[in-house]
Amino acid sequence: MRKLLLAGVAIAALCGVAASQVNVTPQFGLTSGYYAKNTYSSAFFGLVPPASATDELCIAGSATKVIRIDRIVIGGTATTLVSLPVTVVRRAALDTGGTAALTTANPGITTQIASRDTGQSPNTAPVATLVSYTAVPTINDTAPVYLDSALMTLNTTAAASNPQMTIFDWSRDIENNVQVPTLRGAAQQICVNFNAVSITAGALNGSITWTEE
Secondary structure (H helix, E strand, C coil), X not given: CHHHHHHHHHHHHHHHXXXXXXXXXXXXXXXXXXXXXXXXXXXXXXXXXXCCEEEEEEEECCCCXXXXXEEEEEEEEECCCXXXXXXXXXXXXXXXXXXXXXXXXXXXXXXXXXECCCCCCCCCCCCCEEEEEEECCECCCCCCEXXXXXXXXXXXXXXXXXXXXXXXXXXXXXXXXXXXXXXXXXCCEEEEEEEEXXXXXXXXXXXXXXXXX
């Protein structure tokens, strides 16, 4: 009887040690810890969209890294209240032409792109390319993949209320093992498209967050 009790205690002790160990062999579908990816963000302010705006904000991929879009925020004001359909599309060919916005209205300005963790040594200069437009670009891929859509409302500039922001947020998808909008190769880009709607004296603000792996 004593031997049986001792054997039981020994087995229980071993089980306790095994249960307390950290899983060091990651398995598909199992999250065993938090590992931050190289993350970047950029904001834009006072962007004046062109008449009959199409692709208004774009991020292009890289030949060396996979770009995953985490979040896009866009909103603002106009002299006339307007609600417009906004779509997020992935194109297999880059837009050309158009007029890129200047200074703080363009998220592609290098000084506006920030690493989310300046103390993490792998966070070198980003390789994704961002741009916003004040004159419509030429769209070379007319059969894009539609990733998301929303209705964006721009309050009047004179309105006392705060402007409403339209948010495309895929960050929780990663936690649930769902694929997020992804760019593979320098020929691909993801754009926020205004579906040829004109905004009277618009002033747009927003931001985009992405990872590079």
